[in-house]
Amino acid sequence: MKLHARMAAPIKDVHHALTDAGSLRIWLAEHAEVDLPHRYAFWGRDTPEGDAPHQRPLHVDDRTLRFSWLLDGEDTTVEIRLAEESPDSTVLTLSQSHFDYQEMITGSSIRGVLETYWSLAIANLADHLEGRELTPRPDFTSPELKGEFIIDASPEAVFDSLVDSEKVSRWFNFPIEIEPQVGGRYALGGFDAGHAAKIIDLDPGRAMTVDWGDSGVTTWELEGSGGGTRLTFVQSGFDTGRPPYAGWMGWLSGIAELRRFHELDGWRPIWLDADAAEGAAAAG
Structure with a gap:
C-alpha cells in the first residue's frame, strides 16, 4: 500500500x-x-x-x-x-x-x-x-459512525457537488457515477465496474441516502449554518459487531477534500x- x-x-x-x-x-x-x-x-x-x-x-x-x-x-x-x-x-x-x-x-x-x-x-x-x-477521526471502540462538518459554501452548492458525477469524482479522487434520483445507481468505479449501490431517498438540496447492501446505508443531510452548510453524514444499518471502519474512513478523507474543494481558491x-x-x- x-x-x-x-x-x-x-x-x-x-x-x-x-x-x-x-x-x-x-x-x-x-x-x-x-x-x-x-x-x-x-x-x-x-x-x-x-x-x-x-x-x-x-x-x-x-x-x-x-x-x-x-x-x-x-x-x-x-x-x-x-x-x-x-x-x-x-x-x-x-x-x-x-x-x-x-x-x-x-x-x-x-x-x-x-x-x-x-x-x-x-x-x-x-x-x-x-x-x-481538521476532519473528525473515527472511534474504533464504538459502532457509531456519524460526523458533522461545516463547509463554507451554500447548501445548494454542496449538494450539487455530492450528486454531480464529475464533481464527486474530482474531490473524491476516484471515478464515481451517479443517477441522482430515487432508485438511481451510485457506482464507485463507474457503472461499468459491475456493482452499484442504490439511492433510496433524495431531497434536492437537503438530503440523500444510499443503500450499500451488507455495508449499510449512508445518509447526507445538509442545512444552512451561518452562511455555510452543516453537513451531517451517517452510516447505519450494518452489523454492529463488525463496523465498516475502512469504508467510513474512506468517506471521511473524501469529506476532508470536499471541504477543501469548496473553501480553497485555486483548489487542487x-x-x-x-x-x-x-x-x-x-x-x-
Whole structure:
C-alpha cells in the first residue's frame, strides 16, 4: 500500500509535524510519545488496536521516518518519505506493508483499514499544516459512525457537488457515477465496474441516502449554518459487531477534500499518483 500527497508547507514543517508528539496528538492520535531515535508511539480510541502503543522506530533522518507497527499479530512496517517540491511545498509518500485489499473488503483483519486510515490521517496532516479545521477521526471502540462538518459554501452548492458525477469524482479522487434520483445507481468505479449501490431517498438540496447492501446505508443531510452548510453524514444499518471502519474512513478523507474543494481558491487535490509525485519532487 502506497499513498502520495502534496503538503502546502516547507519540508522542515512537515517533518516536525511527523515527529513532534504535540503535533501528532492534534492530527493523528489521541495519545503520542516521541523520543527519537528510541521511541515513536501513538495510540488511543482513534488508532487501530489502539489500547496500547504498538510502534517501534526503525529509522529517522530529515526526510525519512520508518517504524514498525504490530497489527493483528503481524509486525508491519510504515515508511514516510518527504521530497521538496518547492520551498513551500512537500511531496509525502507513505507506504505500509502487510496490507491486503481482500482484508479491507471482508473486514477479516484490522489491517484492512490501513489504506483509508492513512488517507484520513494525511488529509488531516495537510489541514493541520495549513491551519485549517481538521476532519473528525473515527472511534474504533464504538459502532457509531456519524460526523458533522461545516463547509463554507451554500447548501445548494454542496449538494450539487455530492450528486454531480464529475464533481464527486474530482474531490473524491476516484471515478464515481451517479443517477441522482430515487432508485438511481451510485457506482464507485463507474457503472461499468459491475456493482452499484442504490439511492433510496433524495431531497434536492437537503438530503440523500444510499443503500450499500451488507455495508449499510449512508445518509447526507445538509442545512444552512451561518452562511455555510452543516453537513451531517451517517452510516447505519450494518452489523454492529463488525463496523465498516475502512469504508467510513474512506468517506471521511473524501469529506476532508470536499471541504477543501469548496473553501480553497485555486483548489487542487492533495493526492498524487506515483508518476505525478515523482515529477513534482523532481521539479523541486
